[in-house]
Amino acid sequence: MEKNENRYLETTRPAMYRALKYWGKKPHNIWNEIICEYSKPMDIIFDPFAGSGLTFFESIKAGRFPIVSDINPLTNFLVDVYSSSIDYRELNNYFDKITKSVCSIKTYKDTYLCKCKKCGNETDIYNYLFEKDVCTKISYKCKHCGATISEPINHIPECEELKFWLPNYDISNFQTICKSTLERFGGADIKNIWPKNALQILSAIFHYISITPEPYRKVLTFAFLQTVHLTTKMCAARSEKTNRPLSTSWGRPAYMYLKNRLEQNPLIQFKRAFSGPNGIVNAFNSRDTYLKPYKYSSEVLFSNSISGISLYGDAKSLQLPEKSVDLIITDPPYGNIIQYGELCVIWNVWLTKMYPQYRIDLTDEIIVKDENSENKYVLDMVSVFNVCKTILKDKGKCILTFNSNRIKDWELILTSIKNSGFNIVDYFSQNNLRSSEANVAAKTGQAISDYYIILSKSGRDKSDNLKQIVFSKLGV
Ligand SMILES: C[S@@+](CC[C@H](N)C(=O)[O-])C[C@H]1O[C@@H](n2cnc3c(N)ncnc32)[C@H](O)[C@@H]1O
């Protein structure tokens, strides 16, 4: 009998996967086990929708050769960053240089320094607390005596305008932001997502990174990108009961304006993104140990500086040699819960300025936005499946994950598969420990499982069985 549930057990994510914020990250170890089970060492593994880069890194770990692509430049950038060889001392030196330069800006001192209530020394303000849009408190962890202090304040000093580059991008048509939210932000430009003071300091950090030599510029840009969403007007203050005045998060699948929020000091966030638990220093250390060649990896693969290929662009128009790929594993876009392209603008406005080879492309993104785009979704997915069929070897498998509690989403993906001529030869469901797209939308505590669907150019088609199981689970 086939085992159609929980073939694998998810484990804890290493730091290298925690550094990049991305929605719907798949379990790294399960990805690895599937790659090992369905391919041989040195095989070529392809992922057209690579997201946070799982297929790239897990293929390398398994001694396979990855080819990945994504229309989101963050994927290509991340692979590029993690492929860099860096000298940690140099990295620290550049980091110190940037933080010192920002600290010495008068406007930083005026806005983000205060006297510690306990020891009287000057220290950095971590955040301003806003309650119902009124600034009521500052919090800091004193760098001299270590005390964590929150104290009342009745105004926030206004940062002088610096002369550095500021991002701009029209967000008036975004699905992930409603009209009234836009007004509260203060206009339909992405720059209004950041409080004025924070934006000035971000622009200064960004400037000093931009004059740092490579590869440190890109590594520090990566840390910078982990700073930008945590310094917006979207950072919720935790309730006083939790006693965590210095911490916040943003992971919602929509832009939102919060009246009760923390306006965080970008320099402190940048320091955390550098050396905090989920910071890039830990991420690089984790990469160094985690990606150490597996026992199967041949010397050829790793003595070569190219251990994989990351393409940046639209999967529909990818051109790779026919029948060259041994296995495809991917997590395709589906449904309308996560609008990756829109949500990632918050990072990509900065990234595309630092690295102009990238652009923000919301036109070619495959995504269901509304009922009108459902047909287009099917056509687009069929195009990608056709690319997959062409480049896959005849006996190769194409494995995809899928999960949705909406019948419509299932119909769209099953139709796309059918229209492409692929057969569903196997499938299983797999419980998730953590966030996937559906989990983001689900009520907390609700267990959501992913389906792993195995496609092949030939073999008995079991799409009707899968359909029956899924539809009966969804009560149809
Ligand atoms: C469900 S996510 C993949 C997330 C991934 N499993 C992870 O672990 O991070 C789908 C991805 O498809 C990408 N995408 C959407 N349209 C695309 C297109 N036309 N070409 C290439 N990638 C596209 C999105 O940018 C997004 O990263």
Ligand SMILES: [Zn+2]
């Ligand atoms: Zn102190």
